[in-house]
Amino acid sequence: MKHIKVFVEKSSYGYSAYMEDNDLDYGLFGEGKTVEEAIDDFNKTYVGMREYYESQGKAFEEIEYEFFYDTASFLQEYSKAFSLAGLERITGVSQTQLGHYLHGRSKPSRKTIDKIDKGVQAFARNLTAVRFA
Numbered sequence: 001m002k003h004i005k006v007f008v009e010k011s012s013y014g015y016s017a018y019m020e021d022n023d024l025d026y027g028l029f030g031e032g033k034t035v036e037e038a039i040d041d042f043n044k045t046y047v048g049m050r051e052y053y054e055s056q057g058k059a060f061e062e063i064e065y066e067f068f069y070d071t072a073s074f075l076q077e078y079s080k081a082f083s084l085a086g087l088e089r090i091t092g093v094s095q096t097q098l099g100h101y102l103h104g105r106s107k108p109s110r111k112t113i114d115k116i117d118k119g120v121q122a123f124a125r126n127l128t129a130v131r132f133a
Helices: 035-055 071-078 084-091 095-102 110-128
Strands: 002-010 015-019 029-032 063-069
Touching: 002 035, 002 071, 015 035, 029 035, 063 071, 071 095, 071 110, 084 095, 084 110
Parallel strands: 002 063
Antiparallel strands: 002 015, 015 029
């Protein structure tokens, strides 16, 4: 089974979710006013495409897919929950640079994307380990 990346990005409508380039016979796209709506729409599109192929008697290639944010969209989506100062502490990337990425003035290098990802993943692991009495 193929593993496909699905990119979630800010769009003029809200958010979009689309497949990476691949050699499948079909493509999928989802959109919504929120990230959750875009992902839900993408999932429904996948089910709809499978049903369409079945109704046409065509073989449908099942895939596994995983969602990935582009940096600017992640920063925009989570700016309600995290300040740039907080993200600087979590990721080690300066507020100034994060602001440039957020507003599209520059794009992070692969090394910086990996640094942001590593910091956010570590924070998420720490946060999910918290239990309240």
